[in-house]
Amino acid sequence: TQLLEQSPQFLSIQEGENLTVYCNSSSVFSSLQWYRQEPGEGPVLLVTVVTGGEVKKLKRLTFQFGDARKDSSLHITAAQPGDTGLYLCAGDNSGGTSYGKLTFGQGTILTVHP
């Protein structure tokens, strides 16, 4: 079974602070995705990283895929209350399938206080 360990599980910070969420596995993934989920809604895709060492930026969010494609990080600069939510990483090609079966991490609940 391929597992994704996500940390920290909870993060409570003040507006303007920076933060990093980590996603680690002993398995190699063909791609890794980051989602944000708000209460009562489904996960919304933020980014997909495919190449080892890849870095993608989305406004104040920076995503990195490890060189070995086993780990990833999400860094948020100058967090805002609107960033509050559940952040999920998900690895593709779990179990050797070819159709994009996702293995999700357990999620990081981020709360940004004004």
Added chain:
Amino acid sequence: GAGVSQSPRYKVAKRGQDVALRCDPISGHVSLFWYQQALGQGPEFLTYFQNEAQLDKSGLPSDRFFAERPEGSVSTLKIQRTQQEDSAVYLCASSLQSGGRSNYGYTFGSGTRLTVV
């Protein structure tokens, strides 16, 4: 439709009752997934359809769970004789791709929150 639609949004079932959860994927999307999400946790894979074919049902927790997609569009997840541990949010996701890597991710529905009392 513009997005993935799931119904009902909320379902309260008495233990032992059968329930049916519906998913309307984005029109033309070949791949359809069902995931189960416990409170405060990440979603866990249940089953996968490519058009009408159920290619993977390895995540279904027991034979009380059954999913179908008879015409390759709308899908129904049925749970028979519900138990309290079935309480969770059931998410449906669809993707345009029929195989290969899901480099572009999926579109998830808002889910059905099932509470078994």
